[in-house]
Amino acid sequence: MAKKVPYRIYLSEEEMPKVWYNIRADMKEQPAPLLNPATLKPVTAEDLAPVFCDELVQQELDSTTQYFEIPGEILEFYRMYRPSPLIRGYNLEKALGTPAKIYYKFEGNNTSGSHKLNSAAAQVYYAKKQGLAGLTTETGAGQWGTALAEACSFFKIPLTVYMVKCSYEQKPFRRSVMQTFGAEVIPSPSNTTKTGRAILEKDPDTGGSLGCAISEAVEKAVTTEGYRYVLGSVLNQVLLHQSIIGLETKKAMEMIDEYPDIIIGCAGGGSNLGGLIAPFVQDKLLGKASPRIVAVEPASCPTLTRGRYAYDFCDTGKITPLAKMYTLGSQFVPSPNHAGGLRYHGMAPILSKLYHDGYMEAVAVEQTKVFEAAVFFAKHETILPAPESAHAIRAAIDEALKCKESGEAKTILFGLTGTGYFDMTAYEAYLNKSMTDYIPTDEDLEKSFAQFPELPPELG
Amino acid sequence: MAKKVPYRIYLSEEEMPKVWYNIRADMKEQPAPLLNPATLKPVTAEDLAPVFCDELVQQELDSTTQYFEIPGEILEFYRMYRPSPLIRGYNLEKALGTPAKIYYKFEGNNTSGSHKLNSAAAQVYYAKKQGLAGLTTETGAGQWGTALAEACSFFKIPLTVYMVKCSYEQKPFRRSVMQTFGAEVIPSPSNTTKTGRAILEKDPDTGGSLGCAISEAVEKAVTTEGYRYVLGSVLNQVLLHQSIIGLETKKAMEMIDEYPDIIIGCAGGGSNLGGLIAPFVQDKLLGKASPRIVAVEPASCPTLTRGRYAYDFCDTGKITPLAKMYTLGSQFVPSPNHAGGLRYHGMAPILSKLYHDGYMEAVAVEQTKVFEAAVFFAKHETILPAPESAHAIRAAIDEALKCKESGEAKTILFGLTGTGYFDMTAYEAYLNKSMTDYIPTDEDLEKSFAQFPELPPELG
Numbered sequence: 001m002a003k004k005v006p007y008r009i010y011l012s013e014e015e016m017p018k019v020w021y022n023i024r025a026d027m028k029e030q031p032a033p034l035l036n037p038a039t040l041k042p043v044t045a046e047d048l049a050p051v052f053c054d055e056l057v058q059q060e061l062d063s064t065t066q067y068f069e070i071p072g073e074i075l076e077f078y079r080m081y082r083p084s085p086l087i088r089g090y091n092l093e094k095a096l097g098t099p100a101k102i103y104y105k106f107e108g109n110n111t112s113g114s115h116k117l118n119s120a121a122a123q124v125y126y127a128k129k130q131g132l133a134g135l136t137t138e139t140g141a142g143q144w145g146t147a148l149a150e151a152c153s154f155f156k157i158p159l160t161v162y163m164v165k166c167s168y169e170q171k172p173f174r175r176s177v178m179q180t181f182g183a184e185v186i187p188s189p190s191n192t193t194k195t196g197r198a199i200l201e202k203d204p205d206t207g208g209s210l211g212c213a214i215s216e217a218v219e220k221a222v223t224t225e226g227y228r229y230v231l232g233s234v235l236n237q238v239l240l241h242q243s244i245i246g247l248e249t250k251k252a253m254e255m256i257d258e259y260p261d262i263i264i265g266c267a268g269g270g271s272n273l274g275g276l277i278a279p280f281v282q283d284k285l286l287g288k289a290s291p292r293i294v295a296v297e298p299a300s301c302p303t304l305t306r307g308r309y310a311y312d313f314c315d316t317g318k319i320t321p322l323a324k325m326y327t328l329g330s331q332f333v334p335s336p337n338h339a340g341g342l343r344y345h346g347m348a349p350i351l352s353k354l355y356h357d358g359y360m361e362a363v364a365v366e367q368t369k370v371f372e373a374a375v376f377f378a379k380h381e382t383i384l385p386a387p388e389s390a391h392a393i394r395a396a397i398d399e400a401l402k403c404k405e406s407g408e409a410k411t412i413l414f415g416l417t418g419t420g421y422f423d424m425t426a427y428e429a430y431l432n433k434s435m436t437d438y439i440p441t442d443e444d445l446e447k448s449f450a451q452f453p454e455l456p457p458e459l460g
Numbered sequence: 461m462a463k464k465v466p467y468r469i470y471l472s473e474e475e476m477p478k479v480w481y482n483i484r485a486d487m488k489e490q491p492a493p494l495l496n497p498a499t500l501k502p503v504t505a506e507d508l509a510p511v512f513c514d515e516l517v518q519q520e521l522d523s524t525t526q527y528f529e530i531p532g533e534i535l536e537f538y539r540m541y542r543p544s545p546l547i548r549g550y551n552l553e554k555a556l557g558t559p560a561k562i563y564y565k566f567e568g569n570n571t572s573g574s575h576k577l578n579s580a581a582a583q584v585y586y587a588k589k590q591g592l593a594g595l596t597t598e599t600g601a602g603q604w605g606t607a608l609a610e611a612c613s614f615f616k617i618p619l620t621v622y623m624v625k626c627s628y629e630q631k632p633f634r635r636s637v638m639q640t641f642g643a644e645v646i647p648s649p650s651n652t653t654k655t656g657r658a659i660l661e662k663d664p665d666t667g668g669s670l671g672c673a674i675s676e677a678v679e680k681a682v683t684t685e686g687y688r689y690v691l692g693s694v695l696n697q698v699l700l701h702q703s704i705i706g707l708e709t710k711k712a713m714e715m716i717d718e719y720p721d722i723i724i725g726c727a728g729g730g731s732n733l734g735g736l737i738a739p740f741v742q743d744k745l746l747g748k749a750s751p752r753i754v755a756v757e758p759a760s761c762p763t764l765t766r767g768r769y770a771y772d773f774c775d776t777g778k779i780t781p782l783a784k785m786y787t788l789g790s791q792f793v794p795s796p797n798h799a800g801g802l803r804y805h806g807m808a809p810i811l812s813k814l815y816h817d818g819y820m821e822a823v824a825v826e827q828t829k830v831f832e833a834a835v836f837f838a839k840h841e842t843i844l845p846a847p848e849s850a851h852a853i854r855a856a857i858d859e860a861l862k863c864k865e866s867g868e869a870k871t872i873l874f875g876l877t878g879t880g881y882f883d884m885t886a887y888e889a890y891l892n893k894s895m896t897d898y899i900p901t902d903e904d905l906e907k908s909f910a911q912f913p914e915l916p917p918e919l920g
Contacts, residue, residue, distance in 0.1 A: 006473040007539040013466040079467040080551065080842050091540065091614075109569050111844040111879070153839040154551075173633075173884035177844060180835055180887050375640055379613040382540050384571040384637060419571070421881040424633035427640050 007090060009252045011083040017247035018070055020240045023278045023350060025066035026285045031236075031353040032324035034060075035311060040459065043321050051218060052237075053228045055126040059237040068240060070122075077121040077154065078244070081110035086252040087381075087416075093400070095380040100403035102396060103258070104416040105249045105276060106383065111177075114386065114418030115272050116147035116232050119241035123230045124151035133226030134158035138188065138213030140167055141341045141388070142174030143418055144232030149181035162188040162216045166207030166336060174422045188213040195219055195317035209333045210344055215317025233269025234314060234323070234348045242275025245415065250279045253413070260291050260413035262399055266391035267295040267304065267362070268341060270348030276415040277360075284359055294399075295355065295362040296391040298370070300338040300438045303328055303347045304355055304362035306445060311459050312346060312452055322453060325352040328440075329448030335438040339426035340367045341388035345448075365394045366437040371430035373397050374420070386418040387426055467550060469712045471543040477707040478530055480700045483738045483810060485526035486745045491696075491813040492784035494520075495771060500919065503781050511678060512697075513688045515586040519697040528700060530582075537581040537614065538704070541570035546712040547841075547876075553860070555840040560863035562856060563718070564876040565709045565736060566843065571637075574846065574878030575732050576607035576692050579701035583690045584611035593686030594618035598648065598673030600627055601801045601848070602634030603878055604692030609641035622648040622676045626667030626796060634882045648673040655679055655777035669793045670804055675777025693729025694774060694783070694808045702735025705875065710739045713873070720751050720873035722859055726851035727755040727764065727822070728801060730808030736875040737820075744819055754859075755815065755822040756851040758830070760798040760898045763788055763807045764815055764822035766905060771919050772806060772912055782913060785812040788900075789908035795898040799886035800827045801848035805908075825854045826897040831890035833857050834880070846878040847886055 024030060033042035048057045059068065070078070089102035107115035127135055135157060139145030145161040152159040161183050168175060168187035175185050188208045189196035195215040199206060206212075214231070221229035232238060253259060263280055265273035273295055283289035295304055304326045313330040314320040327346040334343050347355075354360045367387075374390035376397070377383070385393060396414040403410050420427065429435040484490060493502035508517045519528065530538070549562035567575035587595055595617060599605030605621040612619040621643050628635060628647035635645050648668045649656035655675040659666060666672075674691070681689035692698060713719060723740055725733035733755055743749035755764055764786050773790040774780040787806040794803050807815075814820045827847075834850035836857070837843070845853060856874040863870050880887065889895040 008473070010470050013468070111838065111842055113881075117842075150838075150842050154842060173881075176884040176888045176891070177881075179891055180838060180844065180884075182839070378571065378610075378640060379642070382571055382577075382610050382614060384640065421573075421633075421637075424636040424640075428636045431636070431639055 005088050005256045008085040008087050009256060010085055011248055011252055013079055015251060016078065016083050017244055017251065018075065019067040020070060021067055021243040021247060021278050021282065022062065022065055022240055023281055024063040024236065026282050027353070028285065029353065029357065030063055031349040034321040034323055037322055040455065050222045051229050053127045053130045053132060055129070056123060056237050059240055060235060071125065074122050074125050081117065083248050084109055086249055089381055091380045092377060096397065096400050096404065098400040098404040099407060099409040100400040101409065101411045102400055103411070103413045105245060106416045107245060108386070108416065108419035112143065112147035112150050113421060114143040114147065115242060115245060115275065116144045117150065118244050118275070119232060119238045119271065120147040120151040122241040124148065124155045124157060127228060128155040128157050132157065132228055134160065134224070135228060135230050136160045136217040136221040137230045137232065138162045138210060138217045140164045140210045140343055142167060142171055142422060145178050145183070146174065148230065148232070149178040149183035152183065153181040159183040160220060161185045162190065162213040164188055164208040164210055164213050170425060171422055188216050190216060192216070193219040195319070207336060209316055211316030211330055214315040215319055218315065218319055233271040233344065234346065236350060238271045239274035239278070239348055239350055242271050243278040245272065245275040246278040246280065249276065249413065258411055259289065261410040262292045262294060262412050264294045264296060264392050264395045264399070264412065264414040266342060266388050266415070266417060267297050267347065267351070268388060269344045269346070270351040272415050272417045274348050274351050281354060281359060293360040294395055295351070295360055296395040297362060297364050298338060298340050298342050298391065299364040299366045300440065301328065301334040301343050302364040303345065305364045308449060309352060309356050310452055311455055314346060323349050325349045326355065328445060329451050331451045332448040337436055337438050338367060339387060339429060339435065340370055340391065341386065342391065363395055365391055368430065368435055368437055370394050371427065371435065383416070384420045385416060386420045387423050389417040392416065465548050465716045468545040468547050469716060470545055471708055471712055473539055475711060476538070476543050477704055477711065478535065479527040480530060481527055481703040481707060481738050481742065482522065482525055482700055483741055484523040484696065486742050488745065489813065489817065490523055491809040494781040494783055497782050500915065510682045511689050513587045513590045513592060515589070516583060516697050519700055520695060531585065534582050534585050541577065543708050544569055546709055549841055551840045552837060556857065556860050556864065558860040558864040559867060559869040560860040561869065561871045562860055563871070563873045565705055566876045567705060568846070568876065568879035572603065572607035572610050573881060574603040574607065575702060575705060575735065576604045577610065578704050578735070579692060579698045579731065580607040580611040582701040584608065584615045584617060587688060588615040588617050592617065592688055594620065595688060595690050596620045596622070596677040596681040597690045597692065598622040598670060598677040600624045600670045600803055602627060602631055602882060605638050605643070606634065608690065609638040609643035612643065613641040619643040620680060621645045622650065622673040624648055624668040624670055624673050630885060631882055648676050650676060652676070653679040655779065667796055669776055671776030671790055674775035675779055678775065678779055693731035693804065694806065696810060698731045699734035699738070699808055699810055702731050703738040705732065705735040706738040706740065709736065709873065718871055719749065721870040722752045722754060722872045724754045724756060724852050724855045724859065724872065724874040726802060726848050726875070726877060727757050727807065727811070728848060729804045729806070730811040732875050732877045734808050734811050741814060741819060753820040754855055755811065755820055756855040757822060757824050758798060758800050758802050758851065759824040759826045760900065761788065761794040761803050762824040763805065765824040768909060769812060769816050770912055771915055774806060783809050785809045786815065788905060789911050791911045792908040797896055797898050798827060799847060799889060799895065800830050800851065801846065802851065823855055825851055828890065828895055828897055830854050831887065831895065843876070844880045845876060846880045847883050849877040852876065
């Protein structure tokens, strides 16, 4: 009899990947470059230097280096919480009665509670190395802000976090965690930036949006001596750092002689999904394997499934470079009744390109179905998932149920990005049945698309 | 050069202990037996049968079986979140500038957020096996209730949790987690029991106490057909189940050729400390080694350091058996300004006996010092500790600083029992300096001691 696969598969410290994988190096066609919004020319290192620290600018623009060596200091940081476990969902399989084998890579086993720490550690390290005076960022649900606060506290560099105001008010404990790690947390929109003041003047009671918080954080960084801005998703550099997730996963699966038929990840800006799938997409690009790859997004913010592939601003204030991506329009804000995270209007250019070129599928799921899956999962696997992660659970369960019907014993892999400790308000809403679903109408989306930047036809 | 010890040492699934260790089997003198409060005779299996399920009664009363085989179903449950990592606190050592080597066994890597799940899984499994209709329990800070809700949801058995009212109100999210796992959560004191009604009549605005919640949960269990009561600490059976912590720790340390000079654990009812130290106390009892063992308790609830070793009730309502233990009196309630957990008036009889016989030391620490250590630890080790666990961190840091002074490279081991995600109100109080310390006066304690049960002199 074959040896039973353990519940939790850990690599040893020596087996941990010592490089990040740059998916662009193997892509036959490159994602379209970021554009300087003033010149509409591809951004240069000089354009980005006031915003990002130098080494990260290099990583952002480098589409040819296949592997980047992870600096020793970052590896040391990773070793405090990595490798993360690859878990065999035996009890989930049993509860579903599916012949499918379900694996999930669990990134919630650190205080920040999510995979965000992988890129935070890297970005903060490079900022420290450059001798910067401080960093700014934005956070929505709070996972990125928390991760960054942890990394900044460790590498001893000041941090200002613009937190989307409705989250700031609904998640006071998230805020306290960041403050515990020494970060300054400002509700956005705020009076500390021109963008914030302009938005507040128009709508003093706004709950804010991620796009607006990004504008404020960028403005603050470029107007403060020695400061730079850091972003937790969307960018090439972030997907590069997050490739540690996929590299570990692939190695762990090799150790147990497995290879996924289907890989599923939740998709907001794309940091987790991009990281998880990176080495598997490589196999696909090089013709070595052809797993199905499924991005799962909320029906209330359906970037891939209903957005357009177009150049757009990355922020509400329209001060960032233009990115060619699937987008709902930089002015799109999902209904406040959407509790499940993944609220960003765009999608990482790398993932947008892969999706556009047919390497990846996408599905949109409604939030009550997502929370149903979350509670089911918690009861059988004893992990309380973040609502974001539960999007992937929903899709994984649906695929496992299809296997039950067809009798196929497929190997399903999904990314469990984090834990839901700070999302109990949303769980409560689900449990007491006050949670509703929201799906934007076609008219809503058309209104939003109408605000795309006006560009010459060749960039359309 | 010797191979560097990894940051995280995990046993493999096969290396996981398959037995629990019963420390009583090696004790030269036994802890005094529980007494039936009506007859003042040692409790019998018949006395306990209405309260606890049968197999747990056997474990409670068995002082001779050295090792209990862990049933396969419980092992399977453990494998969903165990083995837990033994972590080398390299960054903590560096930040302190100490020559000491600091290790900690981290039990917070599961949704319940603490070590409590180890005994919850066992107790619920036996209840299910006996075909019980349901279980009752109490919870203070919420860790035990959460763990039990998870286990009950997994093994499919109904659960009613009496949650100390002030926690119920201050920690709504803890409550929601238990409800997510399907538990019924009732603020205590409540109108659902005689004890609760009596207490509410005297003091309708009381915030409740752990002792009172225990009374209610026991009363509910013994008056409901097919129900039994489960307790998360103090009892012999709980220390037995928690020995998995110490057994894993000892094995992991052997793998890296280490043995602790000092073992430190926080002590409320004693479940974590008793489990962590069990196999090391065995070495001490058998003359094989002599590590220092230090129990850390809050200065506001100084059971070991200022309590008396006497027979006392385990609950406020005086309906439980009498236990000979270090106790502040069953009517003792720590000041509500005490945020750091570990509020129980008594201490596990096994630990009380070991302490009384000189196998263990105890220190009491003030809560602002505890939170200072917690924040320092979080910043350097990136884990946000539960306030309870932070008591052990405080003592470990103090010992490491002594080593710095003396130049000794001692090996310090402490138990990091859980995470602080649901304790941010207390962290906020510490950060904004509204947290104060509270130490009961000698008069406070004398008043409490005066309410000990009246017993014949030979039981005094």
